[in-house]
Amino acid sequence: MSKDARNDARNKVRDAAIALFAQKGVKATTIKDIARAAGVSEGALYRHWASKEELAAALFAAEYTALSHDLSAAAGGGPAPQRLRRVVAWAFGLVEAAPDRARFLLLSQHDALPLVPDGLETPVDAVCAIVGDGIAEGSIVDADREALAHTVIGAIVLNIQSHVYGRQTAPLGALADTVADALLRGLSTGKGA
Amino acid sequence: MSKDARNDARNKVRDAAIALFAQKGVKATTIKDIARAAGVSEGALYRHWASKEELAAALFAAEYTALSHDLSAAAGGGPAPQRLRRVVAWAFGLVEAAPDRARFLLLSQHDALPLVPDGLETPVDAVCAIVGDGIAEGSIVDADREALAHTVIGAIVLNIQSHVYGRQTAPLGALADTVADALLRGLSTGKGA
DNA sequence: TCGTTATGAGTGAACGTTCACTCAAATCCT
DNA sequence: AGGATTTGAGTGAACGTTCACTCATAACGA
Incomplete structure (x- = not known):
């Protein structure tokens, strides 16, 4: 064969x-x-696959790491605030480009996240890294980087979730700037990199 | 009996x-x-209860509306930024005071949210209302109020989630100010109410 | 090149288990 | 006594998983 x-x-x-x-x-x-x-x-x-559970875990882990990788690529280079802005726009775009992937990750996270092996590069790590860079270069306020990363990701995820569930009817593309503006006003020092 | x-x-x-x-x-x-x-x-x-599913839906709806009610109460009065700050602190405190409630709401939301009858007052509505007040009084930037409310709630929820899953090890109490500061810098106009 | 054999993905009926739900009998309260 | 409530073994359907078998293709020998 x-x-x-x-x-x-x-x-x-x-x-x-x-x-x-x-x-x-x-x-x-x-x-x-x-x-x-x-x-x-x-x-x-x-x-x-050995079982249904293993199938689900394997698919989730693959999508999760792919998301992390794609996110880093979409962030590009330059000062951290610019990179975060690109991440927001890219994430919102992803939902419209690949709704199944997005919905799968949203729905399965509670079941599958505990099964993801430690040490795997996650989207949280990727955003954490950007925030860390920003703190180092002085463009992001000096605070708990994990808390700031979760704030960014949470803002993205909940806007996406509400869109997926049909609560938020405005197209995501139109909200990208609103959300990114609010987040970056909150995280930036105002100083360039 | x-x-x-x-x-x-x-x-x-x-x-x-x-x-x-x-x-x-x-x-x-x-x-x-x-x-x-x-x-x-x-x-x-x-x-x-007529079925397990109905039991779960009823419990979720009750906890969800109670959350919404308690949140509004915890927000108190005064300018919107102050009320939002109290909401953040209260939500983080809730997780430590009633971890089962918090975890139940987090875990069941994807199954149960679609079953919540329309027209029920939700926590999202409560935060939306505060944001709306803030826009009206000029203390919150004039933008899509739902997007801003989702940003606030997402930031709270993801920080809580990461704490519940053991990723974020810093105690939530210590992060309340960090998260609230970042959010309020992002949402406030700087003008008082 | 052509016949033979080996491989392993694919099949789907059957199996054993799990689980939500039922109901006849027991128990409780007034 | 008599209605209301509780009990928990029983029921049947649904589901994940298995396994003996099929067959297209690859590998091999002459």
Whole structure:
């Protein structure tokens, strides 16, 4: 059997599972659901993952680290405030570009976060690093960097969440500047890097 | 049976269920778990709630509206920035005073929020109202009030979440000022009310 | 090149377990 | 006594997981 076919099955299961997990959550999604949506048998799934829980944990860890990596890339270079502004805009854009990924991460975090192995690079780490740089260069106020990073991420996540749940009806793109302005006024010293 | 005893059973089930839901989540908590922890039979539970799902939804709605009410009370009066500062401190204090309530609300929000009936007063509404007052009195920058409210709540929630999950080890009390300072620098106009 | 064998992903019915929910009998209260 | 309430073993459906078997492809030998 060719390697392409092998990856096809894996990828089909992965995509189907993420979409279903994103819609109904991990617990409410059955193996039958996933197999049917992916167009494979239930048994085939167990050739690639040991259990449903391991499948969910593996998918979450992969998406979580990818998010962290993409976030760092989107931040780019330059002074920390500018990088944070890019992070906000990028995160809001991601929801519209890949709603399943975003919803999957939002929905599964409470189940899956405790299963993520320690030492993995997380999005929190990435933002922490930017904030730390900002403190070092004097462009971000000198305070607990984790608390500031959580403040930034929380502001992003809750705006996204409320959008995903249909509470916030204004398009996210229009809010990026509002949220970024408020956060940066709060975190910046006003001095350039 | 006296009304007190009836309420006793209800309250015992409610407390036990919240503690278990907070530890394992709703789906992973069984009726047997709840009945055993509350010291009642499984059947007795169905005299008060029609199903496990209804029990979870009712508990969440009650805690959610209570949270909203308590939050408004904790905010007190005066200029909006001061009220928001009190909200931050109160929320952080709540986690230490009633960790089960906080954890239950955090864990169940994705399952239960869609079931909360429309028109119920939510914590988001309460913060929105404060922000709206601030905009009206000129003490809060004039921007989308929902986006600003989500920014405030997100910052609070993510700091709490990271504390509950053991990532943030600094005591929450020590972070209240850091987070409130950052948020208020971001939202205030600097003009008094 | 062509026939034979080895590989391992894929299949899906069957299995055992878990769990929400029921109900006949027991218990309690007035 | 008689209604209200509680009990917990029982029920049936749903679900994750298994496993004996299939078959397309790869690897091999002559």
